[in-house]
Amino acid sequence: MGVDVDKPVRIYQCEDSTDGVLSAIYEAGVSGYGRDYIRIEPQIPGEENTFFLFSEYVTVPTDAEKAEKVARSVREKISWRAYHYMMYAVSSSAADRGDAVYRFLTYGFPAGDKVCDMLQIPCVKRVFELQRAVGNEAHFSLEFLRFKEVFQTPSLMLAVFEPENRVLPVVLEHFKDRFPEGLFIIFDKTHHEAGIHIPEEYKKKEETEIRILNEAESEILEKLNETEEVYPELWKTFFHSIAIEERKNEKLQKNLMPLHYRKYVTEFLE
Numbered sequence: 001m002g003v004d005v006d007k008p009v010r011i012y013q014c015e016d017s018t019d020g021v022l023s024a025i026y027e028a029g030v031s032g033y034g035r036d037y038i039r040i041e042p043q044i045p046g047e048e049n050t051f052f053l054f055s056e057y058v059t060v061p062t063d064a065e066k067a068e069k070v071a072r073s074v075r076e077k078i079s080w081r082a083y084h085y086m087m088y089a090v091s092s093s094a095a096d097r098g099d100a101v102y103r104f105l106t107y108g109f110p111a112g113d114k115v116c117d118m119l120q121i122p123c124v125k126r127v128f129e130l131q132r133a134v135g136n137e138a139h140f141s142l143e144f145l146r147f148k149e150v151f152q153t154p155s156l157m158l159a160v161f162e163p164e165n166r167v168l169p170v171v172l173e174h175f176k177d178r179f180p181e182g183l184f185i186i187f188d189k190t191h192h193e194a195g196i197h198i199p200e201e202y203k204k205k206e207e208t209e210i211r212i213l214n215e216a217e218s219e220i221l222e223k224l225n226e227t228e229e230v231y232p233e234l235w236k237t238f239f240h241s242i243a244i245e246e247r248k249n250e251k252l253q254k255n256l257m258p259l260h261y262r263k264y265v266t267e268f269l270e
Contacts, residue, residue: 009037014060016042021090021098022067024060035106040098079113088131091166100126138167144265150224157184160225160264168195176208187221
């Protein structure tokens with residue numbers, strides 16, 4: 001069947017979050033309106049919306065249950081690999097991620113796991129690009145994230161970073177597994193989100209959550225991050241003492257540790 005040029009495009013506007021995008025994908029899927037006539041448009045705070053003539057606009061409220069239904073259907077009816085692709089892609093900051101993932105899934109449900117290899121299809125190729133970009137940033141974040149002690153009793157560790165994409169869930173899961181007995185907060189300054197890990201000794205059971213912060217809460221974490229601590233000075237002294245000046249290679253160093261990631265890396269703080 002061809003495209004009906006008289007049929008208006010329906011644009012699903014949603015919250016700029018993982019659950020928001022998946023909620024819109026759910027509504028688009030159950031609408032039966034047709035892949036070629038649907039767009040998913042996350043509403044990015046602070047950016048003006050562009051409206052198109054002869055288009056229908058649908059505002060989609062974020063619904064965690066609907067988002068989980070999409071996630072479960074992808075795991076059970078396509079594959080875990082497709083689920084991984086989807087979750088990394090919707091964590092991207094790219095404006096077209098909702099569209100790309102929605103179309104990827106419309107191919108995936110009939111094709112199964114092999115959709116992940118169908119890179120000749122533009123939306124599949126785009127999802128592959130997005131998940132790879134997010135995965136790369138998550139990897140860099142795990143390498144360069146630095147914690148500092150902001151309270152001694154109880155010992156509370158804080159790490160701050162400014163990722164382009166929403167990689168906090170991946171980063172939080174990694175450090176939760178690595179430091180299960182640690183009380184720590186990871187502050188995503190870009191998206192005003194905090195990943196909080198509370199070990200079992202402080203509650204009946206271990207708890208990990210990601211919270212969206214208001215302005216006041218973000219300011220508190222900013223001030224905590226300015227807390228003076230003796231250990232960073234010791235580490236910087238050690239870092240500079242072991243450096244071999246004759247082997248200094250700024251170009252290689254920038255390739256291995258891009259400038260974007262150095263803002264909160266202890267070794268490079270003045």
